Amino acid sequence: MKRVVIVRHAKSVPYGYDDDFHRDLKEPRGYNDAKKVSEELRNYDVLPDLIISSPAKRALKTARIFAETFEFPEKKIQLLEDLYDGISTHELVELLNGLENNLNSVFIFGHNPTIYYLIKGLAPRFNEDIPTSSSVSIEFKCDNWKELTSGSGTVAFQLMPRTFK
Numbered sequence: 001m002k003r004v005v006i007v008r009h010a011k012s013v014p015y016g017y018d019d020d021f022h023r024d025l026k027e028p029r030g031y032n033d034a035k036k037v038s039e040e041l042r043n044y045d046v047l048p049d050l051i052i053s054s055p056a057k058r059a060l061k062t063a064r065i066f067a068e069t070f071e072f073p074e075k076k077i078q079l080l081e082d083l084y085d086g087i088s089t090h091e092l093v094e095l096l097n098g099l100e101n102n103l104n105s106v107f108i109f110g111h112n113p114t115i116y117y118l119i120k121g122l123a124p125r126f127n128e129d130i131p132t133s134s135s136v137s138i139e140f141k142c143d144n145w146k147e148l149t150s151g152s153g154t155v156a157f158q159l160m161p162r163t164f165k
Contacts, residue, residue: 002140002148003105003156004096004122005046006115007066010034011132012058021084022057033133033161034062038069040159046105046137048072052095053109054083062133063109083110089121089150099145123153134160 010030012023025031041047047070053063060079067074082091092108099106108115112130119126123138130136138153 001104002096002142002145003046004138004140004153005041005048005105005107005135006119006138007037007062007107007109007135008112008115008130008132009054009056009059009062009109010065020056025058025061030058030062030132031065034065035069036161037133037135037159038066040163041066041135041137042069044157048107049103049105050099051077051107051109052080052083053077054111055079055081056084056111059083059109059111063107066107066109083108083114086114087118089118092118092121093148093150096148097146101144103145119155121150123155124151126155128158131160131162134158 010033011026012030013026015023051063051067051072053060063077064074067077116130119136119138126136136158137156139156140148140153142148
């Protein structure tokens with residue numbers, strides 16, 4: 001089985017006249033929510049073999065909070081510009097198809113609406129909201145990343161920070 005966990009960045013400061021790419025997390029809520037969700041994933045024993053993040057400040061900071069919780073080396077977080085600019089399900093599937101098979105669980109950190117469409121593209125029965133800091137775990141009944149196709153995933157669970165307040 002292969003697993004993809006898609007995470008929306010934590011709560012960020014409001015968008016104003018600043019540069020959207022460099023928007024920071026809202027303190028303390030952004031940090032606290034990301035910490036709660038990552039700790040719950042650790043309690044579920046859902047840990048990353050690989051973390052891929054949008055390079056935008058709020059997404060990368062969220063990925064770093066999760067990495068800290070999982071004791072995943074921060075320097076091994078891979079950045080993917082298309083997670084900020086907008087990546088299609090087809091492009092994500094191509095990326096996943098190229099992964100080494102010793103990796104079983106991949107975490108992806110990004111932004112709405114892109115991540116919502118990615119989840120729908122991988123697991124079409126998904127129809128939930130994706131609040132900030134929420135994560136959706138999608139499972140694929142395959143042992144080889146090359147076998148993964150769009151629409152073939154099943155949502156195992158969704159975690160949202162408001163669940164743990």
